Amino acid sequence: MAASFLKPKPAVHDLPLIDIGDLRHGDTARKRRIASELGEAAREIGFFRIHHRGIDPNLIEATYRIAQQFFALPDPAKQRYYIGRSPNHRGYVPFTEKGDYPDEVHRNYEAFDLGLDLPQDDPDFLSGNLVLGPNVWPDLAGFKETVSRYYTEIAALGRLVCGALERYLGLPPGALTDHMSRPISQLRLLHYVRTSQTTDRKSVNMGAHTDYECLTLLHTRNEGLQVMTQDNRWIDVPVDHSAYVVNIGDMLEVWSNGILKSTPHRVVNLNPERFSMPYFVAANHDTLIRPFPRLVRIGEQPKYEPFLAGAHL
Template sequence: MENKVLPLTCLDLANFDLHQSAVSLKQACMDCGFFYVINHGISEELKEEVFEQSKKFFDLPLEDKMKALRNETHRGYSPALEQNQIHGDYNKESFFMGTEGLKDDSLGAKPFYRPNIWPDSDVLPGWRTTMENYHLELLRVCKAIARILALALDLDADYFDTSEMLENPIAYMRLLHYEGMSDPSRGIYGCGSHTDHGMMTLLATDGVMGLQICKDKDMKPQKWEYVPSIDGAYIVNLGDVLERWSNGLFKSTLHRVLANGQDRYSIPFFLSPSHDCLIECLPTCQSEKNLPKYPAIKCSAYLTQRYKESHRETRASPENRPK
């Protein structure tokens, strides 16, 4: 069951009534874990430049893209064939980059803060600077959303603004290029069904429809609904970390991408708390009648565990194998 277009809540970061924003955001997070954010302060000029630079990279000959092939920490280019083998996704290539630790910074020794792989600056001048500037802007917006999420969870607005949580976050950006045609009946997807592992994801697309969500993963048959792009807005979804933090109150929702024969470009930004942050039930989300549902775990250990699990799931799941 699919093809319905789903209306979502709009979070306005220019709204000075934070209580009103928190109330509407809480309902959206409990309902489906997806919403739009508007008046975020990211210029359309920067966004357009990022998409233009993304297309320039994916338009390069394969031999040039392979010079930026991903390293052992998965930063860099992943060709379509590799995506098929690892993720169970089809007709998708990507480029992955994230937060880097400074050379004299202890964070630089941790896997989630290792150096990025970059395309040759002679081939794509200005490419790295554009991506780094956009990464900083997306991080700023996510931190603003986190303040309203804290209020929605009956916490102080600055609850997540600590070195243990979002001062040194694990933050990845992924450039994606889809092409070809998906066929769910044969297990062929642009991106197979999954939940995101971190705290939240901020998504920009080129407007080509493709993203679908399933609000109730246990429903048989599953009901899939399209999430359209809105001019000037970003799509935001919650990840597994926030579901654990909220003791299941907020949803990390199953979603996927169907390619429709058009080239489709999108850029998700994945935010997680710092490497050593302990993910445990928030104080406002538990009581004697509502005990913590998940064991406490360090963020880096949880992300590593979920990454390994998702790879096993996509290799084993019939949904992710063409018939």
């Protein structure tokens, strides 16, 4: 199904909530309808919400609980898994005094980063690849088992959404997902806190940015996420424990030649404590990301230069 990308884009004041249950087992007509809903939302604002059919809510809650147990450990215990000692960017990310983004005065969050868990003798890891290899697993009962299960489920959901966007863009099946066999996708367990330096409820915990990868699937239990609209206003993303927030990343904006939008977003300081679990859906490390030729109008040049998926990381 090739969509029409020439119709005007309406002003967006809220994020649509889309039931994607029939993407797995529905008939072709229903799958096309859902793909259209997802694609239009991705084109208009780059953000939407989906019901997480197929992922057990008990697994989601168990992952939150084990993450909270880890972040509650004393600092010396967490520092044993410091990401700076990992050869492939896995492990604990501590609080720092300065954030990564211009409007982020202080980084008031800590994190734990995980990816596709490859064995120690994996050829890419042995060759020195900076983002592929084994995970770092804390010595915490149930952590590896719970988080591994969640990673498997959320990765499958990410591929499902990418497959629907293939359909929306009029691309053949596998145009995106065939490049995700050994992805540099990342699961990040996040813990935000309010400190004496962020007593202002309107201060920024994570500064405005776009995501580098194809998609982000975010589950959160607390408010604070804001999205920039086309008329340059920040809108609050409602919290719904039965839904994921999905946003388009830079890779998919380039692959789609700008049809799908990677939209700025930020996290503001609205809670004494906030937990969230973003999963960043990415391509394989050596995938060349460039606009699909069929999405470039005849007589025009692609809007973006090609780049290797793993180059940024």
